[in-house]
Amino acid sequence: MSIDKKIVDDLVANEVSFITTVPCKQLAGVIEEVDRRDGIFHIPSNKEDEGMGLCAGAWMGGKRPAIIMQNTAIGVTINTLATLIQYYRMPLPMLISYRGELREPVACQVEMAVHTKALLAQLNIPTYHFHRQKDVEEFDMILKYTFMCNKPVAILTDANFWGGYGDQ
């Protein structure tokens, strides 16, 4: 089974039905898969903090949300994570492409990669790093954990996990 399909199957199995996204090349397949599912309402957002606001509202309205985003957006979401998602104690799975890691072809992406885990750790956000394809097996458990504890939880997915960018 493709990783994209497995990820979206797990989201559906955990009753996630409201997903917002800001694209990344690495996430293109999973976003396409989200669009294919009738049980998921997909609402693209223009900035990741806006997307987190949508997710907060959807959760208060009775839907389980998730955000799919790139790690370069961690900086713009810090205030929202601290003063909305964490302060009001809301669950939020964050499926994050971890650009700037091994097999990254674009040097600029490394500049936020070096801050990503430090920022998440500073916020006490439970963080998982998917580096090999089999790491996806934990995704279902991570979703259950997120909705058990009502916290934002980060799943960092690097280029090696997604199979690289071909011959680079």
Added chain:
Amino acid sequence: MIRSEILREIAPILRDQLVVCNIGIPSQELHAIDDQPTNFYMLGTMGLASSIGLGLALAQPKTVIVIDGDGSVLTNLGTLPTIGNNAPGNYILMIIDNGSYGSTGDQPTYTGKKTDLAGMARAAGCDNVVVVQDVDTGPALQKAIAGRRATVLVVKCDSGNAKMPVITMDPVIIRDRFMKAVAS
């Protein structure tokens, strides 16, 4: 009229509805005028009231009224295309446009100068944008509720704040009682 006078006047209309209220003095004023479990007070996160309200309106069928501010919409302008392309009929975004950052001492925003929020909302794809003067807020809001059509209501008013106490309620309590009111 200033914001608090408008809120006092529309409090009887808001009472029966789900309300997401903007950060700072707007929430303090609404809380002091008529605290309700159906009110979600933002204690931080400037800019996201319209987004939280949109997520809520999309997730359940009850009418959602967002009380937002011009400064907050300007800081999250990406919200307007998302509203324009997705807002369901139970969504009302009421922007109290006092042309200032009220909570921080009424520093002017660009809406008091050349910037037209209603025009921006229309250009973003919102097709039901209504601009009213402060004194006409009540009837305009009632019309929007009855219309069951996504509405952006821009309320032009004076800048100024009423002196109200800070909200000391715990955020998890605000959120929990709000979620119970949503589900009831």
